[in-house]
Amino acid sequence: MIGAMKDLVIGRAMRLMSDPRVSRLMGDPRVMNAAMKAMSVGGSMKAELDRASRFAAGVLGFATQEEVSTLRSTIQTLEDQLAVMESQRGSATPPPRAP
Numbered sequence: 001m002i003g004a005m006k007d008l009v010i011g012r013a014m015r016l017m018s019d020p021r022v023s024r025l026m027g028d029p030r031v032m033n034a035a036m037k038a039m040s041v042g043g044s045m046k047a048e049l050d051r052a053s054r055f056a057a058g059v060l061g062f063a064t065q066e067e068v069s070t071l072r073s074t075i076q077t078l079e080d081q082l083a084v085m086e087s088q089r090g091s092a093t094p095p096p097r098a099p
Helices: 002-018 020-026 029-060 065-092
Strands: none
Touching: 002 020, 020 029
8 A cells, every 4th residue: 555655756756847937946945955865864864763662662661663683682692602603512521431
């Protein structure tokens, strides 16, 4: 459903861009500056929401997505190191004898 909506919006935007009136309007530096500011608002809002969610997670004692990702990476590194150490230990010592 989102893909269909995205295709519809892109199709309409392409039709608008081919209109000569829109081309003249987009050539106006004031319009371009306003459009650039409008696009930057979305990025700054996302950054602010991310900051607020990290703060809320800290207050409530929840782990953030970044913390979980870092923890998974650390665990994977430790598991890899342990596997290397076990393989080195296994090749360095003879196997135990059975009674």
